[in-house]
Amino acid sequence: MTQPNxxxxxxxxxxLHKSRINSQLIRAIANLDSVTVNDLxxxxxxxxxxxxxxxxxxxxxxxxxxxxxxxxxxxxxxLKEWQDLVLEYGFAYGHNGTALHGKKFLSAVSTGGxxxxxxxxxxxxxxxxxxxxxxxxxxxxxxxxxxxxxxVYGTHETTNAEQIEHHADHYxxxxxxxxxxxxxxxxxxxxxxxxxxLERAIVTPEVAPHA
Amino acid sequence: MHNEGFFFQAFIYLxxxxxxxxIAKRLGLGSVLGYLIAGVIIGPFVLGLVGRQxxxxxxxxxxxxxxxxxxxxxxxxxxxxxxxxxPILGLGGLQVVVTTGAIALIAxxxxxxxQMAIAIGMALALSxxxxxxxxxxxxxxxxxxxxxxxxxVLLFQDIAVIPMLALMPLLSRGASETVFASNAVILVAAETxxxxxxxxxxxxxxxxxxxxxxxxxxxxxxxxxFIADTHLREMFTAxxxxxxxxxxxxxxxxxxxxxxxxxxxxxxxxxxEYRHELETDIEPFKxxxxxxxxxxxxxxxxxxxxxxxxxFILGLVLGLIVLKGLILFVLGRFFEQSLSQNLLxxxxxxQGGEFGFVLFSFAQQSNVLPPSITAPLVVVVxxxxxxxxxxxxxxxxxxQPQFRSLGEGDRQPDDIDDGETPVxxxxxxxxxxxxxxxxxxxxxxxxxxxxxxSHIEMLRKFGYKVFYGDSSRIDLLHAAGAxxxxxxxxxxxxxxxxxxxxxxxxxxxxxxKILARAIDRRHSYELIRKGVEVIERETFESSLMMGIEALKxxxxxxxxxxxxxxxxxKHDIQAMHDMAxxxxxxxxxxxxxxxxxxxLREILQSDDYDxxxxxxxxxxxxxxxxxVS
Numbered sequence: 002m003t004q005p006n007x008x009x010x011x012x013x014x015x016x017l018h019k020s021r022i023n024s025q026l027i028r029a030i031a032n033l034d035s036v037t038v039n040d041l042x043x044x045x046x047x048x049x050x051x052x053x054x055x056x057x058x059x060x061x062x063x064x065x066x067x068x069x070x071x072x073x074x075x076x077x078x079x080l081k082e083w084q085d086l087v088l089e090y091g092f093a094y095g096h097n098g099t100a101l102h103g104k105k106f107l108s109a110v111s112t113g114g115x116x117x118x119x120x121x122x123x124x125x126x127x128x129x130x131x132x133x134x135x136x137x138x139x140x141x142x143x144x145x146x147x148x149x150x151x152x153v154y155g156t157h158e159t160t161n162a163e164q165i166e167h168h169a170d171h172y173x174x175x176x177x178x179x180x181x182x183x184x185x186x187x188x189x190x191x192x193x194x195x196x197x198x199l200e201r202a203i204v205t206p207e208v209a210p211h212a
Numbered sequence: 213m214h215n216e217g218f219f220f221q222a223f224i225y226l227x228x229x230x231x232x233x234x235i236a237k238r239l240g241l242g243s244v245l246g247y248l249i250a251g252v253i254i255g256p257f258v259l260g261l262v263g264r265q266x267x268x269x270x271x272x273x274x275x276x277x278x279x280x281x282x283x284x285x286x287x288x289x290x291x292x293x294x295x296x297x298x299p300i301l302g303l304g305g306l307q308v309v310v311t312t313g314a315i316a317l318i319a320x321x322x323x324x325x326x327q328m329a330i331a332i333g334m335a336l337a338l339s340x341x342x343x344x345x346x347x348x349x350x351x352x353x354x355x356x357x358x359x360x361x362x363x364x365v366l367l368f369q370d371i372a373v374i375p376m377l378a379l380m381p382l383l384s385r386g387a388s389e390t391v392f393a394s395n396a397v398i399l400v401a402a403e404t405x406x407x408x409x410x411x412x413x414x415x416x417x418x419x420x421x422x423x424x425x426x427x428x429x430x431x432x433x434x435x436x437x438f439i440a441d442t443h444l445r446e447m448f449t450a451x452x453x454x455x456x457x458x459x460x461x462x463x464x465x466x467x468x469x470x471x472x473x474x475x476x477x478x479x480x481x482x483x484x485e486y487r488h489e490l491e492t493d494i495e496p497f498k499x500x501x502x503x504x505x506x507x508x509x510x511x512x513x514x515x516x517x518x519x520x521x522x523x524f525i526l527g528l529v530l531g532l533i534v535l536k537g538l539i540l541f542v543l544g545r546f547f548e549q550s551l552s553q554n555l556l557x558x559x560x561x562x563q564g565g566e567f568g569f570v571l572f573s574f575a576q577q578s579n580v581l582p583p584s585i586t587a588p589l590v591v592v593v594x595x596x597x598x599x600x601x602x603x604x605x606x607x608x609x610x611x612q613p614q615f616r617s618l619g620e621g622d623r624q625p626d627d628i629d630d631g632e633t634p635v636x637x638x639x640x641x642x643x644x645x646x647x648x649x650x651x652x653x654x655x656x657x658x659x660x661x662x663x664x665x666s667h668i669e670m671l672r673k674f675g676y677k678v679f680y681g682d683s684s685r686i687d688l689l690h691a692a693g694a695x696x697x698x699x700x701x702x703x704x705x706x707x708x709x710x711x712x713x714x715x716x717x718x719x720x721x722x723x724x725k726i727l728a729r730a731i732d733r734r735h736s737y738e739l740i741r742k743g744v745e746v747i748e749r750e751t752f753e754s755s756l757m758m759g760i761e762a763l764k765x766x767x768x769x770x771x772x773x774x775x776x777x778x779x780x781x782k783h784d785i786q787a788m789h790d791m792a793x794x795x796x797x798x799x800x801x802x803x804x805x806x807x808x809x810x811x812l813r814e815i816l817q818s819d820d821y822d823x824x825x826x827x828x829x830x831x832x833x834x835x836x837x838x839x840v841s
Contacts, residue, residue: 016771
């Protein structure tokens with residue numbers, strides 16, 4: 002078995018004490034080996050981001066995850082600040098900015114609206130993938146491979162603890178599979194979300210060719 | 213002393229002090245003059261509330277001088293003392309010798325035998341350590357050039373008293389009484405133990421001084437630690453007093469000045485970690501005893517002698533002050549003091565001193581001087597002491613301002629050669645430093661004003677452009693380029709001085725934006741009402757930071773703690789501005805204060821997470837969840 006992928010989770014939730022979904026998702030993966038959770042609001046409550054540290058973290062990981070609630074069709078403010086400061090010209094993009102080349106990028110978002118809200122007929126009009134294009138293009142410009150996002154829809158309606166537990170399980174499964182290279186990479190581009198069909202997205206160890 | 217008598221006496225002295233000192237202080241006369249006036253009022257001449265026993269009181273109170281020297285020693289690091297050796301020996305030595313000689317010569321010329329003339333010269337050459345140091349301290353002049361010079365001279369005089377006392381019996385014309393100045397033992401020990409030969413005596417003296425240094429250096433620290441560990445505050449005070457009294461006793465036993473001994477003990481302990489503790493413990497005793505001493509000096513002025521020959525006595529007082537002052541002035545010039553400093557120096561030390569009383573009484577007992585001579589001279593010394601604070605006020609109010617208009621101040625404000633700077637920073641202590649360093653780190657030039665010479669010297673070593681001067685003075689502000697600057701940062705730690713400075717700046721340089729450090733809430737109110745643009749309470753932001761850390765340790769996420777603190781901050785600042793305009797109406801203030809705190813409490817408790825609703829409704833999905841369901 003090859004080296005596990007190291008995964009950096011940039012986690013942004015400004016009011017985790019009110020969170021029902023993200024708090025469970027992050028808990029599900031926080032203690033996994035080779036997974037580094039970078040809790041941005043906790044580390045930089047005054048938005049004074051340590052650029053050098055953040056860039057070093059990026060360099061030290063193969064997969065970058067942005068985990069956050071989907072606020073106003075984007076990330077909470079600190080993650081934008083993080084992008085503005087850390088993804089510097091010459092580091093992340095530009096002529097010599099190749100530090101992130103070849104890495105993989107995953108958005109892990111939760112939305113209040115249901116899946117039906119994110120289509121031409123819904124009140125959000127655009128699909129989530131369309132709305133995530135700024136992140137997708139950011140990844141592309143940085144030479145990273147953009148993976149289909151991990152999405153939890155309809156959190157306003159998700160009140161049942163079992164349901165939440167279910168999402169958390171999926172999240173852990175996805176992250177673990179990414180770490181252990183048990184992803185069916187050929188299928189991925191065809192998926193709208195990475196957690197839309199875990200059976201297909203993930204190669205179970207039993208059937209994995211190199212297991 | 214009967215108990216009733218004791219209580220009555222204590223009542224009289226305390227009443228006199230409590231009534232007259234604050235009034236004198238209010239009138240700008242200083243506490244020393246207040247005490248002296250109180251003494252005159254309760255003394256035999258005016259109210260006659262204290263009689264003969266006040267002399268005993270005075271000798272007892274002289275112990276205050278001993279304590280004062282201990283405290284002065286505590287303030288003096290050995291290195292600083294070493295640096296002062298030139299002025300102490302040179303300036304002090306010359307002052308004593310020249311003044312003694314001059315007065316003795318005059319006395320001799322008017323027909324006194326040479327022995328008596330020398331005795332008078334010695335007694336009058338001494339100045340009043342108590343009055344001068346207390347007054348200089350009160351006016352904050354101790355660290356000026358003149359203050360240091362005065363201190364040096366006084367220290368030398370305190371040492372010189374001992375050989376003077378030893379010399380006195382040699383001047384005796386008749387069979388000297390074997391009784392020594394027993395009354396004076398507290399201030400100056402004159403009893404040279406006759407049973408010991410000269411070299412034994414010398415060895416004993418060296419041994420005692422070495423003992424003080426060794427004990428102070430090595431033994432006192434563990435002792436203080438041991439005492440401090442008992443956590444009995446009064447035990448520490450008792451130990452401190454024991455140290456002073458013990459040192460005084462030891463010095464007295466070998467015929468040395470207790471004042472000098474405690475001074476040495478103070479210097480030895482100046483570098484110990486218990487220095488401030490000792491200072492705070494001894495300070496009140498010293499203050500009260502010194503006050504008592506000044507009162508008794510006031511009460512001892514025999515106005516009968518004065519009124520029998522008023523012109524003669526006043527003439528002597530004037531002559532003494534002028535002569536001493538002149539000698540001091542010439543010596544000061546010789547030691548290259550600036551004119552204004554030199555005038556302060558000469559005015560400060562031109563009086564006779566408490567050691568003069570001692571020497572006169574001793575000379576009388578040794579049959580050197582007859583009472584007919586000592587009586588008027590004691591009055592002269594007392595009057596000259598009483599006049600000292602007045603003369604210093606005259607010097608300060610009338611003479612020194614002349615120099616200011618010439619551009620010469622107490623210490624000459626430095627020439628400010630810094631070119632134009634956009635920022636003037638007044639006060640470079642723990643607050644101003646941060647402001648200044650931040651500005652300088654970002655490439656802004658700032659003209660920094662401070663009034664602590666030692667501080668400035670250190671900062672200059674590190675390359676900061678710091679200038680000596682009182683920031684409330686218009687001429688200095690001109691020199692600092694206030695007319696071309698943009699910002700004026702008031703970072704001084706004296707709230708009233710800050711307000712005064714702001715008034716001056718407002719009046720003369722209205723274009724300057726003022727940023728002020730507020731010491732506390734009250735100070736903030738005054739600054740707000742003055743319309744100061746930027747006000748920062750000196751402890752507020754750091755307290756908030758501490759609060760944030762506490763919240764985090766109590767389980768809050770960092771960002772939430774920060775937001776809670778920001779919200780709190782906003783409310784507090786708003787409340788402060790509201791309160792500022794109610795200040796003065798005490799009842800309204802109290803009511804408003806209650807209202808505001810209950811407002812705040814309400815706001816903070818208004819929802820489940822203890823934060824004002826309007827602000828932290830953010831990221832709350834409860835309503836939407838309810839909408840959906």
